[in-house]
């Protein structure tokens with residue numbers, strides 16, 4: 001499965017290789033295994049750990065034509081206020 005995707009996350013392209021060995025890419029179920037998704041290649045996609053978790057949480061999905069979709073509910077509602085924390089270390 002990883003060779004089909006050339007060891008790259010289908011979302012961000014992270015190759016997950018360290019010294020030529022795969023250390024990051026994961027096989028993710030497009031249709032979740034817990035919802036009857038199979039382990040067949042047509043139901044698998046290569047993702048990095050972060051995108052695998054986001055897929056499993058429903059933040060994004062994969063359409064029938066294999067396009068990545070983003071859940072409207074996962075988009076930020078409004079810009080955040082400035083952080084109350086200073087970016088200065090305070091060490092002189």
Ligand SMILES: [Zn+2]
Nearest residue numbers: 009012048051
């Ligand atoms: Zn990724």
